[in-house]
Amino acid sequence: MTPIIAISGLTKTYASGFQALKKVDLEIQKGEIFALLGPNGAGKTTLINIVCGIVTPSSGTVVADGHDIVRDYRSARFKIGLVPQELTTDAFETVRATVTFSRGLFRRAPDPAHIEKVLRELSLWDKRETRIMNLSGGMKRRVMIAKALSHEPEILFLDEPTAGVDVELRRDMWALVRQLRESGVTIILTTHYIDEAEEMADRIGIISKGELIVVEEKAKLMQKLGKRQLTLNLQEPMAALPPALAGWPLALTANGNQLQYTFDAHAAPAPGAAPQDIPSLLHRLGELQIGFKDLSTSQSSLEEIFVSLVSDRGGTPA
Amino acid sequence: MSDVGFNRQGVWAIYRFEMARFVRTLLQSIVTPVITTSLYFVVFGSAIGSRMSRVGGVPYGAFIVPGLIMLSILTASISNASFGIYFPKFTGTIYELLSAPISFVEMILGYVGAAATKSISLGLIILATATAFVPVEVRHPFFMIAFLLLTAVTFSLFGFVIGVWAKGFEQLQLIPMLVVTPLTFLGGAFYSIDMLPARWRTLALFNPVVYLISGFRWSFYETADVGVGLSLAMTSGFLLVLLLVVGWMFKSGYRLKN
Numbered sequence: 248m249t250p251i252i253a254i255s256g257l258t259k260t261y262a263s264g265f266q267a268l269k270k271v272d273l274e275i276q277k278g279e280i281f282a283l284l285g286p287n288g289a290g291k292t293t294l295i296n297i298v299c300g301i302v303t304p305s306s307g308t309v310v311a312d313g314h315d316i317v318r319d320y321r322s323a324r325f326k327i328g329l330v331p332q333e334l335t336t337d338a339f340e341t342v343r344a345t346v347t348f349s350r351g352l353f354r355r356a357p358d359p360a361h362i363e364k365v366l367r368e369l370s371l372w373d374k375r376e377t378r379i380m381n382l383s384g385g386m387k388r389r390v391m392i393a394k395a396l397s398h399e400p401e402i403l404f405l406d407e408p409t410a411g412v413d414v415e416l417r418r419d420m421w422a423l424v425r426q427l428r429e430s431g432v433t434i435i436l437t438t439h440y441i442d443e444a445e446e447m448a449d450r451i452g453i454i455s456k457g458e459l460i461v462v463e464e465k466a467k468l469m470q471k472l473g474k475r476q477l478t479l480n481l482q483e484p485m486a487a488l489p490p491a492l493a494g495w496p497l498a499l500t501a502n503g504n505q506l507q508y509t510f511d512a513h514a515a516p517a518p519g520a521a522p523q524d525i526p527s528l529l530h531r532l533g534e535l536q537i538g539f540k541d542l543s544t545s546q547s548s549l550e551e552i553f554v555s556l557v558s559d560r561g562g563t564p565a
Numbered sequence: 566m567s568d569v570g571f572n573r574q575g576v577w578a579i580y581r582f583e584m585a586r587f588v589r590t591l592l593q594s595i596v597t598p599v600i601t602t603s604l605y606f607v608v609f610g611s612a613i614g615s616r617m618s619r620v621g622g623v624p625y626g627a628f629i630v631p632g633l634i635m636l637s638i639l640t641a642s643i644s645n646a647s648f649g650i651y652f653p654k655f656t657g658t659i660y661e662l663l664s665a666p667i668s669f670v671e672m673i674l675g676y677v678g679a680a681a682t683k684s685i686s687l688g689l690i691i692l693a694t695a696t697a698f699v700p701v702e703v704r705h706p707f708f709m710i711a712f713l714l715l716t717a718v719t720f721s722l723f724g725f726v727i728g729v730w731a732k733g734f735e736q737l738q739l740i741p742m743l744v745v746t747p748l749t750f751l752g753g754a755f756y757s758i759d760m761l762p763a764r765w766r767t768l769a770l771f772n773p774v775v776y777l778i779s780g781f782r783w784s785f786y787e788t789a790d791v792g793v794g795l796s797l798a799m800t801s802g803f804l805l806v807l808l809l810v811v812g813w814m815f816k817s818g819y820r821l822k823n
Contacts, residue, residue, distance in 0.1 A: 299660075321666040329664050350578075351577060354574040
């Protein structure tokens, strides 16, 4: 399948000498939700700004829906909507005027019905004649989203869409993103909230110091890198691990009342080694007559994966 | 719908957006210059003008009308266009312009077109106001309109360049205050440069505003400091220089893009 966005060999060095992107290659498929994670200053916004035409790349190419973003910028940008990170809006214009302006700027013929639809979806319809400067921060964020949706883009960039917004708006945003995806819009979002990526994304890219270090389907990423943990609540507290269990990745916690078993869910055992999965462990415990009252399992979150990946490379997670 | 070629919708969107601001600030945009101009007529036209002799066969009050209109057009064109493009830079909303399928030329058409429209309407309103105070005649309406258009477009373009260049509100005011206002006052708005001492007269010929005012005044009264052809040529030349500057800005992404 031809990707809707194909980025190859993209680099950006700013006039200050700061290298924001180092040879980034990335393909985004049509209709997917792609989350770009990374610490502050990793290059997320630079990447987005290049695709959207705000920053000029130093080298490399970006093709959006078959159109080179530099040579064929009109066709490329026509399909792209952007909600930038910074809360930047007009002040004196009304909500409806500013959203109508955006539609025209992106060479769409006036369509008051579409504007009304967008404003209603974002709960802005009642505020349509309000001047933007009189809106709250959350409402301004909605206006920026409305502007980006005014011209019916096929590709939507959301640069930290939920930074500093309240729970309600965040939930609304998630619903809107899902609804957009159902209508066929490809969505690329950056976020600091890993639960957001975990909740929304089909695929995740992790960027650190200008390099894409991981691009993977969310489920696979969690599988590949996710650690699972089994916690057993023991019937009798133990002072120390019995020698018979040496070799198992176990730890005693809660004053010897809990036994924690950390394992890679999908790692195959080394050839010839005894399998170290849950049934084997439980069997072994039975043999050793170690009883337990209760057990629970947990899976590491994307956040933990992210922190471990980025700190492996010496970066500071956001 | 075609997504290539001239972005008519985009130009129109910018134009309308800018004109909406004009309407919103109608009081400052129109009433203030009209009052200021009326005061000029009261002071220069009646109080002082009544003691002045005719200049080139034209009563002094009427003589200053074209100069005053030009003065307002210059100032209004620069401030409208520079503010129009500077403000999105200041607030950050420029991101939308840069990410839109719109060319630099189309952007300029929108901003400069709106700024020129505003200053031309202002010029015409001042002309109408002037007729209430002094007898005004326009002998060459075609040339008058031509000079009006040329000046409004040229200086709106100049304002656009300043707006792109300016890094702060101070810089935005700097060129209009330090360069344009003195040039306008020394440009023969209130006198014919023939009245100046010989040395100053030669110096005045380096002032582009002299040509604008002289040509514009000629279209009213057929009295001019320099030939009307030269006036037209100089004004067009200035326009050309600005187009070159803008072309370079476009190529380099000067102060708009990283």
